[in-house]
Amino acid sequence: MLRVTWCNLVVRKLRLALSAFAIVLGVAFVAGSFIFTDAMGGAFSGILKGTTADVEIAPKGANDFDSQQDRRTIAADVVDKLEELPEAASVHPYNQQQGVYVIDGDGDLVGGNGPPGFAFNYGDTVAITGDPILELAEGDLPSGTGEVALELSTAEKAGYEIGDEVELVTAGENPKLHATLTGLMRFGSSGGAAGATIVVFSPEAMQDLFFQGKDVYSGVSLTAAEGVSQEELRDAAQPLLPNGVAARTGDDMVEENEAGLQEILGYLNMFLLVFAGVALVVGTFLIVNTFSILVAQRSRELALLRAMGASKRQVNRSVLVEAFAVGIFGSTVGIGAGYLLALGLRALFGLFGLDLTDAEFPVTLRTVLVSYAVGLVVTMVAAYLPARRGSRVAPVAAMRDEVALSEASLRRRMIVGAVMVLGGVGLMMLGFAREGGSGLALIGAGMLAVLVGVALMAPVLGRPVIVALGAAYRRMFGTVGALATQNSLRNPRRTAATASALMIGLTLVALMSILGTSASASTDKSIREALTSEYIVSNVVGTPFSPQIAERIRDLPEVERVVQFRTAIARVDGNTGFVGAVAPEGLAEAFKLPTLGDITSTFRPGTVLVLEPDAKRRGLEVGDTLSMEFQGGKVDLEIAGTFPAGPLPAEYLVTPDTLLKGGLEPQDSMLFITKAPGAAGDDLRTAVDEITRELPTVTLKDPQEFAEERKAQINIFLYLVYALLGLAIIIAVLGIINTLALSVIERTREVGLLRAVGMSRKQLRRMVRLESAAIAVLGAVLGVAMGVAFGVALQRAIADQGLEVLSIPWLQLAIFVVVAALVGVLAAVFPARRAARLNVLRAITTE
Amino acid sequence: MSHPTVTTSPGAYATKDVAARVVGLRKVYGEGDAAVTALGGVSIDFLAGEFTAVMGPSGSGKSTLMHCMAALDEASGGDVFLGEQQLAGLGDTQLTLLRRDKIGFVFQAYNLVPTLTARENIELPLSIAGRKPDPGWFDQVVDTVGLRDRLEHRPNELSGGQQQRVACARALMSRPEIVFADEPTGNLDSASGAEVLGFLRRSVDEHKQTIVIVTHDPVAAAYTDRVVFLADGLVVDELREPTAEAVLEKMKVLSQQAVAGTAAEA
Structure with a gap:
């Protein structure tokens, strides 16, 4: 049996390649999310370690990576007392200021709006990594408020060279500063600052510029003396500190900050994984469809196997082993593609100022395991139903001309679909009533259930759409149009499943566009109505x-x-x-x-x-x-x-x-x-x-411009989401290509006949394109309809949280449908060409 | 043309037009050592308004001859003329138009489009061309094949004989210059086969339709005006006004020659 499976794999490699590709994309998203967040974590962790000394002293809660600018300081006499500690080899008081940005020669903010900007004083503090936190790379250290040094990448991005006059904007006392660039400094052991800009002044200048000239400090870093542990140094320092100021070991500080960092990265990962999930759900449809078609095409062969004595289980297993191989192959390639995707995400987030050029992109064991698990589970689950159906072919079917596979009745599908829709709506309502993560998860699960339910009912729900489209086709394209319509109605389940993949992608796109325009409209309204200042x-x-x-x-x-x-x-x-x-x-x-x-x-x-x-x-x-x-x-x-x-x-x-x-x-x-x-x-x-x-x-x-600016921010977020949803759409388009290619193969004889009775290649290609467009439009129409339904429901549910106005961008939604039709036409290019190239005689005589 | 060719006698149809002419037609499949000659240089004329059967044992090249004539397959050498039109050198588009407008084809396996009704299948070549069927002709054809009450049925609701009659009606609908039928009764029981052949015969008698069929059934051949016998890719004999007995006799002789030939080779 294994041999048969193996032969099938080789023979059908092209057909399987497309479903494997769905797995590749889905797994790539999963792997890419992990690799990217790992890379980010690694980069920030490197910065944390490279900038933390043996013991760090600061007012409680201040100077952590997620702290805001703290107004509390440490007085100079505390530093004097610390100097006397025998456990400390050296004491490094420091000052830091957030919100100090470099302006480049063109008057623009270096790094753009987004990445943070810091000012520090220089010093010779050594981090727990053993490397200096700040190290002069070139030129001289600055002195006085008129001189400044810049971190290497900051200077490079700004295009400043030593001797240039540097312009700075600050959130402190002096909104605008000018200083001469005297030197370039390396920051932290990893060298980079992940896009943050770093400005370095002399210790005195820091106090003069940002601390009203007082001899106070943001914090103190201690280096332990020979043979003194971090804990011993901390315990020795703590009694000398005033109330509210804490000493922490470097290891503890890194650990605490990393925990906070991981929490944020966890959110980012979750955000990305949601899109991976969408891509995988869409991919599942593609795989179910592919295996259904393959099993249908092979039903005679499966029946022959049964007639020769293969058990149901063996037939079932032969299909599942095939799925397993596809899953392994897809996951393996997917991990590779995920690495590339992570690099793509680096570029994408780079646009928002996150600079990870120097970061390592690690493929950890966890990433590999999760990727294989996800890829295999999705493939196997998706192939299970078709495999079971295949194993139910009666042995006697091998003798018949045409083998009809038993399919669950549409009625049962409708019932199951309706139950899922109702259950999904229920889950969503529960979700709206709850707060926070669990509420969102319930809403998401509910939406998924509704979508799958609608997908199940799509063979029936979609019929009016296809019939209406068919009337237009017949009018515009005559017989070719009529044939295309008939073809898309021929196997409603297959058409619906293919369209459903696109439906899911478009539901989310439509939903986001509705939420986006509603948010924009609500912003307009609230600013217009509530803002009285000019x-x-x-x-x-x-x-x-x-x-x-x-x-x-x-x-x-x-x-x-x-x-x-x-x-x-x-x-x-x-x-x-x-x-x-x-x-x-x-x-x-x-x-x-x-x-x-x-x-x-x-x-x-x-x-x-x-x-x-x-x-x-x-x-x-x-x-x-x-x-x-x-x-x-x-x-x-x-x-x-x-x-x-x-x-x-x-x-x-x-x-x-x-x-x-x-x-x-x-x-x-x-x-x-x-x-x-x-x-x-x-x-x-x-x-x-x-x-x-x-x-x-x-x-x-003015308020109008203010509203526009906020709306522009909403749109940037929307574009980001669209870009991430794009992958799901790509998978859906692959699904259309796959279904069409398999349908063309299935109908080879018919294609031959049409050519034999005088259909031109052009007409044949048009027929395939029209069928493809019909599938795409069906998916788009269902998707937009679902998107509107979800959009209205969500807006109603959170109307009091700032989404007061419901605004549905009908024109945009209509454009989605038109674009979907065009994408459908594009998806048909390959299958149509294949059909048109078939040798007429050979096609008409195929079995 | 190294192969010996047998040409049919021209005297019998001096007064009739030639609907299709095959001149030194050769068809070779594969290349080099693996090359198989299906047609070794065939020349035949098919007369307008005549019902011709091409017969021969398996592998004699009869189907290949028909495919080449029907613009479904490309010849390796020689030429085919449909009326005045030379097939050699035509591109796909021209061949497609030729198939659509000048040629009708009936296949052994019916080959109807399953999604279309009988009526739509019959009208298919015309509607692909964007033309409306002539209602009078449509009625005439439909009545001749006796499908009046089955027009709105889909192929899977029709019997094999009915499906093949639909296929015949489709082939005739565009009033092609010539209709080719490849074993049209091969999948049918004798009663259904007789219906289809009777219908083809009537088309020749009543509408002066030119029809060429490939068959190995002497009974089917008896419906025709003329039987051309092929063996090993060459025309070896022909028979006019055939009867089933005469055809059977001829075939026996031919197959004995073939056996003898094989034996001699061995």
Whole structure:
């Protein structure tokens, strides 16, 4: 039996190659996700290790990789005391400042908006790796506030050379700095900073520029003396530290930071794996279809095997072994392709400023095992039903001319499909009622169940679509069109399964486009309705900027008021919460939030406003106490009220002093500007432009432009998702190619006849193309319909969380269908050519 | 032309037009040592309005001859004329048009399109060409084949004989200059075979249709006006106004010659 299987594999390699390719793509996505996140983890872990000393001293919660700029410092006398420790070989106080960006010669931000920018002072601290954290590579160390050194890749990207005048933007006291480049420095043992830009000043200059000239430090790094362990040094240092300042061993610090890093990478991996999952589900359809067709074509041969004494199990196994081989082959190639995909992801994320050029891309044992497991399980599961059907061929069928395989009745399919749809809807509803990850998982599972249910019912649901299309075909293309329609109706299950693969991809694309346009429309509406100020100053990606900018704008005669909006991240009830800070009177002035009432009397320091839907869901009442854990410590706040979702990117609103209590350095995220009575809008614009023009981190815009900017961000995210969904669409197109190619083979004799009675090659190719387009349009129509259904449901479900407006981009959806039809035509190129090239005589006499 | 050729006597049809002419037709399959000569230089004329049967033992080249004449296969040498049209040197497009407009073909295995009804199958060559069937002619053909009440059925709802009659009607529908039928009764029982042959005979008698069939059944050959015998890729004999007995007799002689020839070679 194995020999028979093997021969089948070789003979059918072309047909199997296409389904193997579906596995290749799906597995590639899985492997690529792991390889990429591993590479990212490795790169950041390398940076962490290369920048951490034996013992690190800092205010609790400050200076971790995910910390915001902390306003707490360590006084110089603490450093003096540490110097006397016999356990410390050397003591390295340091200062660091986030939000320091380099501007290149063209006035653009180096690395673009996205990657962080840091300033450090130089020093000779040695990391736990044994390498210096910062090392002069070229030139001299800077001295004074007029001189600066740049990390190597930062300087390269900026195009600065030693001796050049470097322009910097900072989120600190001085929004804009100029300094002469004196040297280039290597950062960390790995040399790279993963796209982050790094600026180095002398220790004194750091204090002068960012710490009001005080002799204070962000943290202190200690190097252990000969024979002293990290723990011993830590234990010796801790008693010397004031309250709230902690000493940590380098190993602990790396470990804690890596844990946080892994959590973030885990989210990224999950995000990518969702798309891998979509690709695999689509691939499953392709494999089921391929094996069904192969088994159908081979049914006589299978019957012959049975007639010669092969058991059902042997026949079943021969098909499954074939699937196993396809799975092994597809997974192996998939891992290789995954490596390439990871490199592709590197390029994609590089566009957003994540620079992993120097990172290693490891293929770990876990990646290999997961890839094979996924590839094999998907192939075997997909081949199981066709294999079982194949084994049910009666031996006597070998003697008959045509073998009809028993197929489950459409009625049963409809019932199973309907049950799945109902179950899926139920799961989605459960998911909407829940919060967080488990809710999302339920919604996802529900959607999958609905999609598979619809796919099962597609042979019936799709018929009207094909029939309608057929009427158009007949009118436009005559007999060729009619034949194409008949062909697509000939095996409704096969057509439906092929179309379903495309349906799933398009459902998600349509859903995302609906959510995207709804989000854009909701943004428009909330900004139009809730924002009363005339101008907004902000950063595209929300990077904070110097509060000095607000002060300068406030001084303009054309300006009546500037409301500063700050952001922070805090742990609230164990979850990550996005906190916005704004002065109470500012909130009342810049926003028209009718549900709020007179908040100036209730919203005061020590209180918090909670996002309305969140408060409702969590049962939070006015007067309750909410505990927020900032990096600098816990702050207890009284709930003063709720605010509607929309204009402000926050889940909680607090007064600015709360952020200070939380240890955060005051940096602004947005400014809302109201013009003075009588001042001309243009004058104000010119005046503010004067201040912001030199700062590429911030821009001035009116509410309309502000909305556009936010919508552009939404679109970038949409394009990213489209790009990732593209793979599923590619698999679906492969499915169409596969089905058509197999159908052409199956109908060789008919093709021969058509040619014999005078159908031209051109007409024949057109017939195949039309059939292909019909399948594609069916998939697109079903997909768009499902996408609209899901889109409306999701929008309804989260309407109160900022997705107030439902906006369905009908034109865009129509374009999806048209593009799908064109893609269908393209998918038919190969099978059509194959059909047209068949030798007429040989075709007509084939068995 | 190193092969000896036997040409049929021209005197008998001096007054009739030639519908198809084969001149020194050669067909070789494979190359070098593996080359097999299917047709070794065949020349025949097929007269318009005549019903001709091509007969011969298996491997005599009768099907190859028909395929080459019907523009389904390319000859290795020699030439085929359909009316005035020379086939040699025509491209695929021209051959396709020729098949569509000038030639009708009936296959042993019916070869109907399973998704189309009987009516649609009959109209297929015309509708591929984008033409409407002439209703009068359609009715006439349908009535001749006796399929009036089966027109809306699909092939799988028709018996073998009915399917082959649909195939015949399809071949005649475009009023081709010549209809070729390759073992049209090969898959049919004798009663259904008789129906199909009777219908072909009537087409010749009533509509002056030129028909060439390949068969190995003397009874089928008896329906024709003329039987051409092939052996080893050459025309070896012919018979006019054949009867089943006469054909059978001829075939016996031919096969004995073949046996004798083989024996002599050995």
